Amino acid sequence: MNWEPWTGCYKISDGCTNCYFYGPNAKRHDQGEVVKTDKFDWPVRTNKKGEYNIKGDKILATCFATDFFLPEADGWRAEVWAMIKERQDIDFLILTKRIDRFMVSLPRDWGDGYENVNIGCTVENQERADYRLPLFLSYPIKRRFIACSPLLEPIDISPYLHGVHHVTAGGETGRAARECDYDWVLQIREQCAKADVTFWFKNTGAVFKRDGVVERINPFKETTVAKELGINDLRGKRLF
Ligand code: SF4
Numbered sequence: 001m002n003w004e005p006w007t008g009c010y011k012i013s014d015g016c017t018n019c020y021f022y023g024p025n026a027k028r029h030d031q032g033e034v035v036k037t038d039k040f041d042w043p044v045r046t047n048k049k050g051e052y053n054i055k056g057d058k059i060l061a062t063c064f065a066t067d068f069f070l071p072e073a074d075g076w077r078a079e080v081w082a083m084i085k086e087r088q089d090i091d092f093l094i095l096t097k098r099i100d101r102f103m104v105s106l107p108r109d110w111g112d113g114y115e116n117v118n119i120g121c122t123v124e125n126q127e128r129a130d131y132r133l134p135l136f137l138s139y140p141i142k143r144r145f146i147a148c149s150p151l152l153e154p155i156d157i158s159p160y161l162h163g164v165h166h167v168t169a170g171g172e173t174g175r176a177a178r179e180c181d182y183d184w185v186l187q188i189r190e191q192c193a194k195a196d197v198t199f200w201f202k203n204t205g206a207v208f209k210r211d212g213v214v215e216r217i218n219p220f221k222e223t224t225v226a227k228e229l230g231i232n233d234l235r236g237k238r239l240f
Pocket of ligand 1: 019064065097
């Protein structure tokens with residue numbers, strides 16, 4: 001399940017170039033403007049009996065279509081943290097390209113981190129990995145994952161895997177997508193295996209190179225094709 005308390009975003013790095021949540025390919029006009037959605041308080045909404053509409057033991061992918069740490073959302077985030085804290089029975093996955101805004105975005109009672117919050121740091125190339133991942137590792141976070149997506153080149157994340165619970169990799173989607181080479185995916189998988197970190201190949205991307213052959217993949221099949229390659233570590237299945 002996805003929860004988007006706000007919508008809208010804008011480019012922060014090369015991985016954003018073909019993001020369809022902003023710019024000319026946005027699904028809606030003005031998607032670069034960051035606004036609250038009508039699902040802002042969704043996790044704590046209740047029915048007439050006073051029961052939560054969303055039952056417990058769920059995973060909520062939070063802000064996957066925007067960025068949790070956008071400065072434009074600074075005035076709303078304290079309320080969102082309070083909702084997350086209230087719903088200890090839900091695991092919240094928060095994925096970001098703005099991990100450098102982490103410390104200025106925390107609630108006062110964060111301490112070493114909330115147990116039910118999984119923070120994912122996205123890296124698309126080596127330069128962003130070398131900038132974002134040392135910061136990511138230095139912050140108080142109980143559960144961490146790295147998302148190498150959209151994977152734009154070979155990346156060595158092996159210096160940054162201590163204390164990381166899971167890694168995903170995926171290619172770029174959309175008509176203008178850049179190529180994703182399967183060798184790059186396998187290299188990351190190998191780095192994870194050596195560090196005993198679970199790995200998941202999320203999607204091939206729209207332009208996938210394998211054994212020297214470049215293929216355009218049907219957008220509805222990118223996940224299935226990746227899965228059928230059989231390289232996922234099933235220990236990481238529940239949360240990711
Ligand atoms: S941060 Fe994420 S949602 Fe925002 S523009 Fe970049 S890729 Fe898109």
